[in-house]
Amino acid sequence: MKTLAVIETNIIDPSWIEEYTENVTPMLARIGGKYITRTSNVDLIEGIEKPQFSVIVEFPSREIALAFYNSEEYAPYKKSRLAGSSSKFLLVSVENGAA
Template sequence: MTAHMVAMIYTDDFSWIAEYSANVPKIVAKYGGEYAFTSAGAVTVAEGDLPVPSGVGTFNFPSCDAIMQFLNSEEYQPFIELRNRHSKTQILIFEGRA
């Protein structure tokens, strides 16, 4: 079953995004993933008490295991460190239909 990942980023400084975006899509693809949608524009929380993120990315992968392999991969670690130096991130993972 297809698995999905939603990443919500909270930052005031997007200077790191160019380096991240130039490298991470190749790593996502290596683990069978694809970017479904990304936005660094205005986000509106329509319901609930969720903090308003600065950006949102949604991804499709073949499985939750593939997502975890991507997140824990050696080649992705430097980009996690880059992202975490400049932002706070929340990541959700779940199975479901596209």
């Protein structure tokens, strides 16, 4: 079952972003992941805190998403993202046939 990673990010130090994007994008492609969107064009309709950026990634399955997130290859980029931002990283199963 397809799974979406929804990442809400507030940047503290932007120095990690270029290297992260250059390296993580092909990493995702190799495992069948793809960006649905990477945008700062976010409207807060409900809730209390709007993120600066929202990223949605489609993965072929939850298992692949978790394997990517916990992989040694992704680890240094995850570390730099966590050091340079405050983020929420959510996995959402696509259960209605969408995406």
